[in-house]
Amino acid sequence: MSIDKKTNRGLEVLRFLVTGIVCALVDFIVSYFVLAGLVKTGMNSGWANALSIAAGFVIGVILNYILSTFWVFQNVRDDKASKKPLFIFWFVVLSAGAMLLSIGTMQLCAIVCLNAWNIDIISKADTIVGELFSFTFWGDIAFWAYFISFVLKTFVGLVWNYLTRKFILYREPKKESV
Numbered sequence: 001m002s003i004d005k006k007t008n009r010g011l012e013v014l015r016f017l018v019t020g021i022v023c024a025l026v027d028f029i030v031s032y033f034v035l036a037g038l039v040k041t042g043m044n045s046g047w048a049n050a051l052s053i054a055a056g057f058v059i060g061v062i063l064n065y066i067l068s069t070f071w072v073f074q075n076v077r078d079d080k081a082s083k084k085p086l087f088i089f090w091f092v093v094l095s096a097g098a099m100l101l102s103i104g105t106m107q108l109c110a111i112v113c114l115n116a117w118n119i120d121i122i123s124k125a126d127t128i129v130g131e132l133f134s135f136t137f138w139g140d141i142a143f144w145a146y147f148i149s150f151v152l153k154t155f156v157g158l159v160w161n162y163l164t165r166k167f168i169l170y171r172e173p174k175k176e177s178v
Contacts, residue, residue, distance in 0.1 A: 006074040007074075012075070019064060026059055030055050034055040039122070045122040048122065049122050075173070082170065097164070
């Protein structure tokens, strides 16, 4: 008994998760370094956080569209539809919904970290980058608070993206009744 790689939901979810991990890593790297750069300029930490998330989003959504269209969702009703401008527009709009949820989640995490534990994960970002390169971040609570916040924000976006892509964008063909 062979597995149909095109229609197997488990393989599709696995491909989606691999894509999500790769895009999240790219998003994390871009967001983190942009945040550190913006904080160094003296920009308001709220705006710096939002802009860094937006920068990570732009790079991540481009990579995610390519991987989703050509690798993740193989069992689709209309294979050519995903390459049309209207489809790409809706892909970006729905991805922007995930970005807004992500920004809100990250801002909420920053507020909780600051108010509950007095950990400022936003304005300390520029010093954490230096710790990353010197590998001294292992014991830095601010780095780990930022990392956990990033994982949480990524999970929220991941769930939103899978559900909207699976049930709105990359719909499966209708099953024929026997």
